[in-house]
Amino acid sequence: MRVVAAMSGGVDSAVAAARAKEAGHDVTGIHLALSRNPKSYRSGARGCCTIEDANDARRAADVIGIPFYVWDLSERFHTDVVEDFMDTYAAGQTPNPCLRCNEKIKFAAVLDRALALGFDAVATGHYATVVHTEAGVELHRAVDGAKDQSYVLGVLDEAQLRHSLFPLGDTPKTQVRREAAERGLLVADKPDSHDICFVADGDNAGWLREKLGDRAPNTGGEIRDETTGEVLGHHEGTFGFTIGQRKGLRLGRPAPDGRPRYVLDIEPVSGTVTVGPRERLAVDRITGDRLRWCGPALPAGTILDGPDVTVQLRAHGAEHRAVVRVGENTLDIELLDLAEGIAPGQAAVVYDGSRVVGSATITATRRATSATGGPDSPVEPTW
Incomplete structure (x- = not known):
């Protein structure tokens, strides 16, 4: 098959590309440019979205011996992932941008382009397994439960799964790193990325405050105790909170019983954030x-x-x-x-x-x- 290998610049996608080639496929590596100015999202080699990551992906493709291209999907990424992230938080909800990126970018925009160019499938470094049965195509968990990424792939439909390859689904992560080193891939020891790729310093609330501006439904509000109704403090925007949050509430005083309080409810129109005990x-x-x-x-x-x-x-x-x-x-x-x-x-x-x-x-x-x-x-x- 002719296969597009999506290469983020990390170890997983590099080994996935190498395995796809080793399996006999005609592989072309691509790196997704998700911002016209990568530093507008974040800096440092942390797994995707940076200039360093693009360079790491290119070097890995050279070692593997496959063609390599950069596909500019920055406008689509900003509309379908970044804007969705902002809108969802502004509505008082909690989005998962990685899941949305898989749905809208890696297995919609990329797959659509790949098929239009005559490719048969897209290979990624996700830890999951595609199983072909007489009844159809199934998505299963990876062998390495600690690294399993089937959750963020749960937005893929059957047609997309038919054109998806996950070469790492049967392999523990420790073995993938050893294999990368044996193949001479310089990303073998590169740390995994855990933060949201487009938030430069991991400060979601600060990033949202800067980006939302006038689009925010409120610029402040009260933090209330659910049981007593008492106003415990004030905040600068509901987008800085999520259900279950404990840290960063800055209430100034503990609950009467000394236990921590958690965010129980967020009302974006009035700006009210309700807090209470964990059992709630x-x-x-x-x-x-x-x-x-x-x-x-x-x-x-x-x-x-x-x-x-x-x-x-x-x-x-x-x-x-x-x-x-x-x-x-x-x-x-x-x-x-x-x-x-x-x-x-x-x-x-x-x-x-x-x-x-x-x-x-x-x-x-x-x-x-x-x-x-x-x-x-x-x-x-x-x-």
Whole structure:
């Protein structure tokens, strides 16, 4: 096959490209220019988006012995990922820009261009596995559970999976680094990137404050205690908070019982941020929209309630046993294992064993029954 290898400048994508070539494919390496001025996002060799990363990718392609090009997707990236990130935070929700980048950039814009140019597939360094069966194509977790990235790939549909290669899905990360060194790739010891690529210093709130400007729904508001209604402090914008946050609240005084407070609710119109004890973060029900199926779409009315049905709510979070009900373009998820700090805007990815069934964007959560035995109101719209 003719394969485009997306090379970020990190060790994983370099080894994936090398393996694709070794498997007999006709491989061309590409690096995505996601900003016309890379320093406007961040500096330093940290995994993508920088000049250093582009140079690292080019050197790796030279060592592997494949052609290499840079594709400018900066305008598409800014519109589909950066603007979406800002809009979602401005709405009082919590986005996952890496998941959106996979959906809109790496497996939409890149794949569409690759197919138009006569390529057959796109190879990346993601830790996940594509399984071809008689019934179709399936996405599964990687062998290395600690590095598994199937969560952020849960937005891929069956057509995209048919043209996707994940050469590292069967390999532990430690072995990938050893292999990179044996192949003479200089990125063998390059640190992984963990921060949002377009936030220069990891200060999301500061970046949002600078970029949103007049687009922010409010420039300040109150921080209130859920139990007493007392105003505990003030803030400069709800975009600086996310559900479950504990640090950076700057309340000046502890709770009467001395325990820390957590963000329980964010109301972007009034600017009110509600805080309270950790146990009030527990959630037992979730709804979501923007359904994406990693295989055939499940019809409305389908109920997934087998012993292996789980839901993952964060990129490296735990699996929660669940009962999943499919509606008209919605998912209703009953969590058998409670989750904490779940915010609208995040993704809920549904699994059946190791197989990714699909995903939805969380629109509402319901807090678990309180300690007094009474039902709590939902964090977002009424069920």
